[in-house]
Amino acid sequence: MSTPIPLLSANGIEAGYGASQVLFGIDLEIAAGQVVTLLGRNGMGKSTTIKTLIGDLLARQGTIRFDGEVINGLRPDSIARLGVAVVPEGRMCFPNLTVHEHLVAFADNRNGQGDRWTAERIYRMFPRLKERAQNMGNQLSGGEQQMLAIGRALSTNPRLLILDEATEGLAPVIREEIWQCLAQLREAGQTILVVDKYVDRLVRLADRHFILERGRVVWQGSSLALDSDRSLWNTYLGV
Incomplete structure (x- = not known):
């Protein structure tokens, strides 16, 4: 039986800003229906990885594929139309749109589901x-x-949902509501890539984890493996 093509894969990704290189050969895979995390201390390349995956930052080296097709060099709006939706750090809600207008202005059916x-x-x-x-x-x-x-x-009905610091700065009761939302999305089969610092919650939510240290993947594995090895938490996650 052939191995399914990952929904998203990155191989040997290098990227940075000007003369400063931030990512050094990042390899990453997300299968359809999986919840995957990017973990690491601040400044280790998590947000830069996301920016590169969605086309906000051009990869200097390496290949990014979405559903088997190379997307290197595509504009962010083209990648979005393929079915990638981002919940950005800082939320970036439009001040001149109502809540309802936010939810209908971007409505689409990019995953083709009923x-x-x-x-x-x-x-x-x-x-x-x-x-x-x-x-x-x-x-x-x-x-x-x-x-x-x-x-x-979600109103775009994405094939891949990316959340950058989904619970950063939220009150505990609101944070819990966000975790419950993500658990419901997982149960519904939504493919998710999430960056967050609450590792204790992520090991209950996610299938696989990638730990970044200075722009390199230094560990990857299952929730069971991460939960079992607290030395990883102390060494790379500062918890």
């Missing part, structure tokens, strides 16, 4: 957004903006 993420389905996941449906993006709390950023990404 059970689509509509505005009403997103409201069922995040009832708080329904209560704020006519509020502008800049009239929301930080937690509400994070819910909206996730809902906006």
